[in-house]
Amino acid sequence: MKYSQATNYALHTMLYLVALPLGKTVGVQQLAELQGLSPTYLSKILTKLVKAGMIESTPGINGGYKLTRNKADLSFLEVIHAIEGTASLFHCDDGKDHQGCLIQGVMTHAEQQMEAYLKERKLVELVGQVGDVNALV
Template sequence: MSSGVEWGVHCCLTLAWLEGEGPVSTGRLAAWFDVPTEYLKKQLQALTRAGILESTPGVQGGFALARRPESITLMDVVTALEGADELFRCTEIRQSGVGGLGGGDEFRRPCGVSAAMLRAELAWRRELAAQTIADLMSASPEASAERTRRRYREMSRPLP
């Protein structure tokens, strides 16, 4: 998984805490997490295309959650950023080379490696689909949400 997934989940969590503050620019989010603006922008655009974020253009524009935190799962974010393809792709190497010579009935069923990987991936996907941004908010100390809002407001004040 790319670092973009971590960034995407943290941005969604931060935007949930900043609900009501208006759209948050890519530059502010990039500064908040000290990550490259252009790479973060790609992640935010993918989340927008998936309907997780909404984008407001213009000088006062930026990003906000497009849905309630309760309706955004971690699997939604992963799928938006990494795609829906299976993580493990069995190419049936057991049927290749010398090991595959003379094989018969054992090749009619998926191999044990493929079956084990599929079970693990399904468990992983179920767990991510069961966790929402709201769950992350609830599991975080209230101080995290308050600190985020306070620091964001300080960051938004004009310089003297």
């Protein structure tokens, strides 16, 4: 299975924001430079994270993005769902009229286990492994 590149960037962005000191903001330009991508592309990802209620944008000279939620609560799964949506990764479409697709059952169970794991894993667990976030602000 494969997540989009946008999910990769969203997870990295959220990790940087979780690592920031409380109340600090960081601009889209800085976040984009850290990941080597265009601010325009990253802005689209940030918009999805704002809509999901994880971050907010503060305008002005000292503006930028910051968390809106308790950093200890932010899971990998929430970020993934904000970018990818919540649709199942697998859909059984064998073209036959079966009572149920046996393969779908196996795939659904595997997906549920993966989602349970990602829901339990919090971004804050990785903060100690992030470089010097003070260089951002």
